[in-house]
């Protein structure tokens with residue numbers, strides 16, 4: 001499936017990614033509506049990865065421009081306290097606006113956003129909490145297809161149709177899942193194979209190198225370093241990589257040089273795209 005992805009992602013300031021074919025917005029930082037203009041009406045589903053302000057402050061404007069019966073559906077981590085206040089506030093601040101649904105999500109949910117397309121949230125370690133709490137999530141997007149079971153492959157079209165009437169489609173086919181897109185949200189690096197077999201991975205890379213922040217910095221262990229991301233992806237089956245959430249301390253040249261350097265170092269051969277600080281990038285995968 002072709003994916004037209006437009007996004008803005010700068011650490012501390014704002015992050016949002018719009019996937020046009022899926023009417024899907026991952027995170028809704030400041031400027032999501034002004035970045036998308038009329039296209040913001042196309043969004044039906046918003047998945048907010050966690051409650052840090054750079055990932056949600058665009059919701060107020062987005063909601064008052066685009067709310068209609070049943071949409072947008074705003075999904076947020078089950079145990080994040082902030083969303084309830086935001087929902088209550090918008091209800092009073094924009095009483096003429098209605099239709100928005102605020103929905104809690106948790107690890108393992110399979111949320112259908114289109115026929116045969118599902119979003120599955122799963123936890124990451126950006127917000128350190130006890131394991132029964134859900135406050136920070138990453139996402140897979142799956143496309144499912146049904147394939148005829150091997151034992152029926154030799155049958156004719158007519159015979160298969162008869163069998164389907166007799167046994168039901170579910171019983172003569174198996175479900176195939178393709179991971180068409182994954183989004184890390186904010187997260188430290190994870191080397192547990194969670195991104196394996198994804199066609200397009202959007203991953204954060206807040207810092208370039210491990211030495212770039214002090215040991216006692218509160219952000220230590222909450223975000224990823226470009227160096228680690230490239231190393232991890234080089235050992236993983238990913239077809240295309242989109243990097244974002246860079247710290248605005250880096251210039252475009254520094255980021256591009258570092259991407260180049262680490263791709264060579266770890267022999268990463270897949271197409272790598274990046275969303276530079278302060279830039280809204282339209283149709284990221286086009287270039």
Ligand SMILES: [Zn+2]
Pocket residue numbers: 011012015052054055186245
């Ligand atoms: Zn962030």
